[in-house]
Amino acid sequence: LPRFAVDIFLKQCLPCQLRKPIKHHVVSKQIISLGVMTRLQIDLVDMRTRPDKVSENVVYNWILNCIDHYSKFCWAFPLKNKTAVDVSVKLRELFFTFDPPRLLHSDNGREFVTITFQSI
Template sequence: MERGRLFVRRNFLRKVIAIYLQTCTECEHKRARIKKNIVKKEIVTNPKSYAESYQVDFIDMESQRDGLYSWILVVQDQFTKFVHLRALQNKDSRSIAFLLEEIFAQFGPPQVLQTGNGREFENEHIHSLCREWKVKLINGNSRKSSNEESVERASHDIENIILTWETSLQRND
């Protein structure tokens, strides 16, 4: 008997709260503000084949600079997890577009090129490259996808491998 009353009471409270939230003007203003700031980005979550989706990241090697190169461009195929690496002197758009085109020519262009929030991909060189190769560019995910985390993990592993290798070279000298 007591359980039945608790259930009815709980159900009644839920209905009262729902009605209050629907009629509350302050709540309505908050909902409107939240909806305005949400930016939906299409994310390829589960690619089904090679070159369906590439994810791009950079490794900052400025502190371990080797001659002219201070950046590493990391391009990961999201189906196979195969990683393409290219050394960069700086993150200018022409260099990035040239190296991406080199990867596209050697291994085939992806259907989708996903990037982080970097401004390096919001320029005419990259947009022109994507138009030329018929690649859909998705720049700046509003939330981290598993693909973005995957390429960041790969970048971190690569950076650790390079640092370990450099340390072993210094010990042998």
């Protein structure tokens, strides 16, 4: 039985329609940026399944992804592991080059909420 036939049947089936839950649309709040480097969004990309092996001792398993919300400009930094120290070192490099943003937006992962990370 083809999938489209099942879809047509389900759209016509009255008991199926009565049991179907009502979809509630969630209204999300729009994020506003006032200029370049006012809001920087950061997150880590897990590359452990396909690591970048530079040499025998140097293997990059993570990518620190930083996006300026206003300009959509993106930076990517390779990391050996996702400790707060390694993440904060790479962010300091970025901040020394382009000045720190007014707001740093992250998903509050363990590497972003430690005391070491808060000090930058």
